[in-house]
Amino acid sequence: MTIDPNNVSIAPSLLSSDFSRLCEEIAKVDRGGADIIHLDIMDGHFVPNITFGPPVVAKLRSCTDLPFDAHLMIENPDQFIEPFIDAGVDMISVHLEAPGHLQRTLSLIRDKGAKAGVVLNPATSMEGLRYILDDLDFILIMSVNPGFGGQTFIPSTIQKLQDLSNMLYEAKKPIPIQLDGGVGPENVAEVTSAGARILVAGSAIFGNPPYEEVIRRMREAAVV
Numbered sequence: 001m002t003i004d005p006n007n008v009s010i011a012p013s014l015l016s017s018d019f020s021r022l023c024e025e026i027a028k029v030d031r032g033g034a035d036i037i038h039l040d041i042m043d044g045h046f047v048p049n050i051t052f053g054p055p056v057v058a059k060l061r062s063c064t065d066l067p068f069d070a071h072l073m074i075e076n077p078d079q080f081i082e083p084f085i086d087a088g089v090d091m092i093s094v095h096l097e098a099p100g101h102l103q104r105t106l107s108l109i110r111d112k113g114a115k116a117g118v119v120l121n122p123a124t125s126m127e128g129l130r131y132i133l134d135d136l137d138f139i140l141i142m143s144v145n146p147g148f149g150g151q152t153f154i155p156s157t158i159q160k161l162q163d164l165s166n167m168l169y170e171a172k173k174p175i176p177i178q179l180d181g182g183v184g185p186e187n188v189a190e191v192t193s194a195g196a197r198i199l200v201a202g203s204a205i206f207g208n209p210p211y212e213e214v215i216r217r218m219r220e221a222a223v224v
Helices: 019-031 054-063 078-086 102-111 157-170 188-193 211-221
Strands: 009-012 037-042 068-073 091-095 115-120 138-142 177-180 196-201
Touching: 009 037, 009 211, 019 037, 019 054, 019 211, 054 068, 054 078, 068 078, 078 091, 078 102, 091 102, 091 138, 102 115, 138 157, 138 196, 157 177, 157 188, 188 196, 188 211, 196 211
Parallel strands: 009 196, 037 068, 068 091, 091 115, 115 138, 138 177, 177 196
Antiparallel strands: none
16 A cells, blocks of 8 residues: 555544444445544553454454554564454554564564554654654654543644654655544644644544544545
8 A cells, every 4th residue: 555645544543433333333434435444452551451453353354445554552562563464454553662673663564564653652752763764654643642532632742743744854754644642623724734644533533423524524624
């Protein structure tokens, strides 16, 4: 798959969907105009919650042809990269804060055929990104603290998006910025103006049906 840094993509997060009807929920946002399906993978250690693993993702793969984007909020991402890619994941992001050797992890993701991303929590500095830009296909900025859906957008994220956009421009690296947390139609114009290009939205979409209407409003509000 190709990630276009010049267009805005909408990525509904299954964390806020009805877990008893996951395939149906995926099909609805697919028909509603989503570009990517976002999977929040939690192990109960790196973050205080547990979601789903590779066997569930493999079952969901038949529900849509949209790309699967797995955000690994786990302590040992390396051991799960191959299982998730085998399950049908197209994009994998790992945390800058996670233990291990980040450059090696990103290389492993790419070597297995997926797009590699790195995630920064709200309080994490961007300085660590400067030395791995060549290893990245996208960067995920968290605008809430990870672990739970439905949280309020942290306002300081706007400045962080602008600073990251400037860093990438100066480095001549057109790497798409993904944003996750408290994103919805009401702030899409602001976050896309600041540089966000892949918008992860959970409760804003799944909590406000019809899904196609919310996705349409988000797309129309985007500023590129």
